[in-house]
Amino acid sequence: MITAGHWLSECGLDRIDALALMRELADIPHARLLAHPEFTLDAVTTARLDAAAARLRTGIPLAYVLGWREFHGLRFAVSPAVLVPRPDTELLVEFARRHLASTHPARVLDLGTGSGAVAVSIADARPRAEVWALDASLDALAQAGDNARTLLDPSRPGGVLKLRHGDWFAALGADAPRFDLIVGNPPYIGAHDPHLDALRYEPALALVGARPCDDGLADLRHIITAAPRHLLPGAWLALEHGYDQATAVRDLLNVAGLDAVHSVRDLAGIERISAGRLSPPTSAAR
Numbered sequence: 026m027i028t029a030g031h032w033l034s035e036c037g038l039d040r041i042d043a044l045a046l047m048r049e050l051a052d053i054p055h056a057r058l059l060a061h062p063e064f065t066l067d068a069v070t071t072a073r074l075d076a077a078a079a080r081l082r083t084g085i086p087l088a089y090v091l092g093w094r095e096f097h098g099l100r101f102a103v104s105p106a107v108l109v110p111r112p113d114t115e116l117l118v119e120f121a122r123r124h125l126a127s128t129h130p131a132r133v134l135d136l137g138t139g140s141g142a143v144a145v146s147i148a149d150a151r152p153r154a155e156v157w158a159l160d161a162s163l164d165a166l167a168q169a170g171d172n173a174r175t176l177l178d179p180s181r182p183g184g185v186l187k188l189r190h191g192d193w194f195a196a197l198g199a200d201a202p203r204f205d206l207i208v209g210n211p212p213y214i215g216a217h218d219p220h221l222d223a224l225r226y227e228p229a230l231a232l233v234g235a236r237p238c239d240d241g242l243a244d245l246r247h248i249i250t251a252a253p254r255h256l257l258p259g260a261w262l263a264l265e266h267g268y269d270q271a272t273a274v275r276d277l278l279n280v281a282g283l284d285a286v287h288s289v290r291d292l293a294g295i296e297r298i299s300a301g302r303l304s305p306p307t308s309a310a311r
């Protein structure tokens with residue numbers, strides 16, 4: 026038998042991760058641990074903590090070890106089939122909240138939904154919106170569907186999440202409607218980017234995509250070129266991208282004929298999403 030304080034100091038993990046394991050697997054919140062580090066762990070709990078710590082030490086993300094990650098105030102189940110949702114991606118949800126009135130129905134599309142973090146969070150924040158979500162991975166779509174069922178009110182006026190499988194807009198089919206807002210966090214990491222090693226437990230399809238290239242822009246290029254055909258007049262396209270890709274993405278949005286092109290910075294001051302709007306009809310054309 027060992028004490029909680031002893032396990033914490035000997036586990037060899039970052040303190041934040043160790044405290045998360047204590048809270049989630051031993052049901053010992055931080056405040057209780059501070060007040061009672063002498064609390065004794067039983068053998069079953071110690072074995073559970075040790076097994077989780079061993080997985081974390083190999084580099085497996087905490088979210089996969091726990092099986093969930095919080096995003097925009099909701100707890101999403103995440104398996105290794107999906108990218109672990111990142112806090113920076115919440116900017117896409119904030120963009121949607123700014124551009125969709127809570128009182129009106131609207132149609133929204135999430136490109137590359139993964140765990141469903143963005144689509145479900147938008148659907149939760151804007152219950153009247155009809156939210157579509159697509160992905161090339163069937164396992165990801167199953168995870169997104171599970172999260173939607175767990176987290177969304179089944180009687181929301183916008184209905185259930187509409188999940189589609191396939192390669193970007195081809196997943197929608199010929200009779201798909203146009204959207205009031207399209208958001209997405211597509212793969213944007215270059216095929217030889219040195220950061221990929223640290224991300225080795227997450228799906229390559231989510232990181233470099235099915236069109237690997239050196240600058241990481243192949244999927245963004247594909248999406249931005251095709252998007253205007255899927256937007257209603259006056260509708261926005263907002264996409265997450267890499268820390269050094271904002272200029273290139275704004276250029277792509279301008280070349281695609283979108284207007285009001287701009288980028289939004291994350292909390293670290295980095296241009297993290299870029300957006301453009303399909304021109305609203307002019308008064309002469311109305």
Ligand SMILES: C[S@@+](CC[C@H](N)C(=O)[O-])C[C@H]1O[C@@H](n2cnc3c(N)ncnc32)[C@H](O)[C@@H]1O
Pocket residue numbers: 107108109110111114136137138139140141142143159160161162165191192193210211212213230231232234235244
């Ligand atoms: C960076 S992850 C984003 C996941 C989730 N939206 C998030 O922000 O946490 C990119 C997602 O795009 C999907 N994807 C990659 N290539 C695709 C393609 N050609 N068509 C549709 N989805 C694709 C991946 O399976 C993955 O779920």
